[in-house]
Amino acid sequence: MQVTLLFNTPDPERAIAAAARLCYAPVGGAELLETMPGDEVKKILRILLTSGHLSALEHASYTFALDGISRAMTHQLVRHRIASYNQQSQRYVRYEDEPEFIIPPQVKAAGADTEAAYLQHCNAAFASYRDLIDKGVAAEDARYLLPNAMETKIVVTMNMRELLHFFSLRCCRRAQWEIRAAADRMLELAAPTAPYIFADAGAVCRRTFCPEGTMTCGRPFARIDRSEL
Numbered sequence: 001m002q003v004t005l006l007f008n009t010p011d012p013e014r015a016i017a018a019a020a021r022l023c024y025a026p027v028g029g030a031e032l033l034e035t036m037p038g039d040e041v042k043k044i045l046r047i048l049l050t051s052g053h054l055s056a057l058e059h060a061s062y063t064f065a066l067d068g069i070s071r072a073m074t075h076q077l078v079r080h081r082i083a084s085y086n087q088q089s090q091r092y093v094r095y096e097d098e099p100e101f102i103i104p105p106q107v108k109a110a111g112a113d114t115e116a117a118y119l120q121h122c123n124a125a126f127a128s129y130r131d132l133i134d135k136g137v138a139a140e141d142a143r144y145l146l147p148n149a150m151e152t153k154i155v156v157t158m159n160m161r162e163l164l165h166f167f168s169l170r171c172c173r174r175a176q177w178e179i180r181a182a183a184d185r186m187l188e189l190a191a192p193t194a195p196y197i198f199a200d201a202g203a204v205c206r207r208t209f210c211p212e213g214t215m216t217c218g219r220p221f222a223r224i225d226r227s228e229l
Helices: 012-024 027-037 038-051 055-059 069-078 106-108 110-135 139-145 160-170 177-193
Strands: 002-008 061-070 086-087 151-159
Touching: 002 177, 012 055, 012 151, 055 151, 055 160, 061 069, 061 177, 069 151, 069 177, 106 110, 110 139, 110 177, 151 160, 160 177
Parallel strands: none
Antiparallel strands: 002 061, 061 151, 086 151
């Protein structure tokens, strides 16, 4: 898996603070963006985050490229509807060479024989796909045979508010392993661009008590003190 931060709003914390401050300022957003002192930026961000008034966070966005992931993973990813996606098309991309299949860690852990059997089934499905292509079946119909393990690529853009929500769900220990690995890496790349906002981003237990009830992993709640940031 390769996760790349392609682009993000420049100086996102200042952009968000300026947008929020505009509601109560006699000057325009451009002037606020240029003249607002750093301590005021942080003060406004603290108010937004502690009060739950997060609409201003939608003024900053992030675009990531995710390569070497499975179709099973992207089926989960696109459930986050407040986002934009462009994914490699199985309708227009005809797979000629041997494909790459994503192998789950539990399959690898089960031993070499299990991994070989897993790949055998994946390759058999791909061979059937190629057979249909050779018989003149359109790729958009032959693709019905391709397994969820097929490697794919996707570009995703989320605003910061949705990105925080994505991290709260997908960085959780109970998230599926592949999307959790992607979310952890996305957070690692995004955090340096807005260290104050992303200070306690991630699983819900970084901010408050776990909401999973009896399904909790048991990780202790450890709140970050924003007054020290």
